[in-house]
Amino acid sequence: MAGRVWIGTSGWRYPPWRGVFYPEGLPQRRELEYLSRQLGSAEINGSFYSLQKPEYYRRWRDETPDGFVFTVKGSRFITHMKRLRDVAIPLANFFASGVLALGDKLGPFLWQLPPSLRYDQDLLADFFEMLPRDTAAAAVLAGKHDERLDGRALTEAHVSLPLRHALEVRHQSFVDPTLPEFLRAHGIGLVTASAAEDWPYLEDVTADFAYVRLHGETELYASGYSDDELDRWAARIHGWSAAGFDVYAYFDNDMKVRAPADAIGLQDRVRSAALQ
Template sequence: MAGRIRIGTSGWVYPPWRGVFYPPKLAHRRELEYLSRQVNSVEINGSFYSLQRPSSYQTWREQTPDDFEFAVKGGRFITHMKRLRDIDAPLANFFASGVLALGDKLGPMLWQLPPTLRYDETQLADFFDRLPRSTEAAAELARRHDERLDGRDWTTTDADRPVRHALEVRHSSFTDPAFPDLLRRHGIGLVVADAAAEWPYLEDVTADFAYVRLHGSTELYASGYTDEALDGWAERIRRWTEQGVDAYAYFDNDMKVKAPRDAIGLLERLRSG
């Protein structure tokens, strides 16, 4: 059975997109609604910078089609500030902030490590062991939030579903051949990051899904992808899904309004066979 394909952008609130990708005078509150009719997934990246509110997740769920799916980026407080240490309360707070309000539209969790964090097998294994692997487990973890989430928490799930996790790395030490094996043992997806050679390029499939982040072909966050490049990514994704692996791909080259065009172009290629 072929895997599912989800293609979109990393975020959707970008002023330069207004009047270029988004129609002139489109209300800002309708931007996700507009984008979600042209791609079938989006990566929530506001959750990386700060804890969102349950009402926001509920609104995003309501604005998108029934078959839409969200990837959710884990908080930088966990990955960049705490650097994966002493994170029991921060993890509980993150999952209590409303992630579960997405219901059946909740896709994989993305954890992006800072470029200064080196490969440490023991540290990573400890982090992976703390991650909830189902929505019931996530709800249980969320109920252990601290007082900062009192009165603005969401700690229930409408059904018990699997929760997937993907890891994006940026330090050269992660080229260690033991790293993919560690991910496979814990069922964690490895992010394939195309980042203009700024960070390691790794393409191992380590879980039942593949996760791609396209940051720019030649200029980080800015350059677009040629037709030939999009053809190449479409071929990679087809190869994975033919092996029964689900595939997620998000364009993060937002600075010059390339991301939505590239995402739509890649999805069209994949839908056309």
């Protein structure tokens, strides 16, 4: 059975998109609604910079159609500031901040590591053991939040779902033959990152899904993807899907308004391949 494919953009609120991708005069509050009628998914990246609120997640859920899926980017306080150490309470606060309000539109959690963090199996294993693997476990973890979330926490799961976690690595030490089996043993997906940067390029599928982030092939966060490049990515994604893996793919080349057009172009190609 073929896996499902979700393609979208990393975030959706970018001023340069207004009047280019978004129609002139479209209210900012309707931008997600508009994008969700063009694409099937989006990464929530505001959660990387600060804890969001349950009412935000509820609004995002309600503004999007049935079948739309959000992936949620893990807090940089956990990944970049704490560097995965002593993160029990920060993790509880993150899961209490409202992510469970997405209900059945909740997709994977993305944990992006800083470029300076080296491959350390013991550190990663400890972190992976703390991650909830279903919404019930996430609700239990959320209930352990500290006083900073008092009065604004969501600690109940209204749907029962398994949870997926994906790791994006940026230090060359992760180019290690032990990494794929290590991640498989912990049920963690490995992000395949296309970027004009000295980050590892890894295509191993280490869970029951593949996760792709397209940051710009020649200019980080800016350059678009040619027709030939989109064809190649469509072929990779179709191959993973045909092998039974679900696939999530997001364009992060937002600076020159290439992300939405590239995402739509890739989505069209993947759909065409699936029909052949």
